[in-house]
Amino acid sequence: MIEVRDLYKSFGDNHVLRGISLTIPRGTTYVVLGGSGSGKTVLMKHVIGLLKPDRGEVMVAGKVITGLSGRALTEARSVFGMVFQGAALFDSMTVLDNVAFPLTEARKGAGLSTDEVRKRVIAKLEVVDLGEEVLDQYPAQLSGGMRKRVALARALVSDPQIVLYDEPTTGLDPITTDYVDGMILNAKRRLGITSMVISHDVASAFKVADRLAVLYDGHLAAEGTPAEVRASKEPFVQRFLSTWFEKQ
């Protein structure tokens, strides 16, 4: 579904990605683990075409999206939904308008009546356990966890094939973290979505991942199933994972 080939990206002298290659099969949840500033978000932004690599390419559903621009890039992105680290809800809009945005503003939503849009929004809010009472609220009136849920509902409303999650559990309490993990699993189970999750939360990663990668110093230090990554002999991987596993 997603194939990243030999991706390089630098910002000035800061070489963030140094030859990343990975494959995410359809219907799987793929987690990229790594420390702060390791380039996880940069990698994700390449996958959806928000950044252009210095070298390498990204293929989505068999099409190379690297180098696309304008309408072609817009169309390539129509298979994606994305949940940003800070939710990135439009703070001048209500929850209804936020979740409805991909339907009312993107071309693919053309032709839907206001009632249909409202029904779809309510249906997606139900998936993330939110009721109609939040429809008229603004993001500033919601808790951090609720904002993440609204962001996921917005990512799902146009029925994407792929959802990208940027640090979905950062800054959340353990109960909400557990809830968000459940949401990611639920989205895969109920909707068959391919997911790419960027995280430094080892516990969450091992809970939701079908496959895992650990990003370190611009390259993948380990890659495989959770069990394979857990068994990795790479010193950084062992040190990174031990921060959580030793507590268990």
Added chain:
Amino acid sequence: MILFAGETVAWALRPPFRAGLVLQQMAFVGVGSAFIVGVTGTFAGMVLALQMNVALRQFAAEGYVGGSVAFSLARELAPVFTALMITGRSGSAIATELGTMRVTEQIDAMETMAVNPIHYLVVPRVVASLLMFPVLTMLFNLMGYGGAFMMGVFVSRIPIGPFIFHTQELVDQHDVGAGLFKAVVFGLIVSVITTWRGYAASGGAKGVGEGTTRGVVASSIAILLADYAITFVTVGA
């Protein structure tokens, strides 16, 4: 910035045309700035009338106060002052709003939802500015002339007949049109610079603040430079 302006023009010509967003921005830029532009216009006209009266009285030409003020307002003061006032009020708000949207990833989110942010955020602000700068400039003209009339006729006791007669003699539609043309140019300059500064902001709250400051300063200087250039070309040395 030139690339950004070019992209804005290209997107402005493509459907869907979001009339609702343009109206929202017209209300923000236009209606929202009407009070401050009206107050500035009134006081500018009043002060100008008092000064003109002192100068022209020496030549026994007080009757020309109304015309002189109206001419200065129409060609120079109204478009320049209006543009500077809108830059301070609306231009700074535009740069801050877009800058905040940029650093909180709202603009990235829009892109991932297959909506072009320049089309959705920038085009309505530029179109609204192109439409509202001339309207507010006319408001400045009217309030400024009203202020000059009050000072000239009621305070300086200039007879009402010569005050109005010489205004009609000195000012015609070409003078007003020249000012409105400048207003359109200033609208384009301010909206493109402030949206660009906001759109390109980075580095959190500090970056947004710097972007806003740069947007306001660059717009103000660009207004003065453009005013000089247009006047030089149309009036000559």
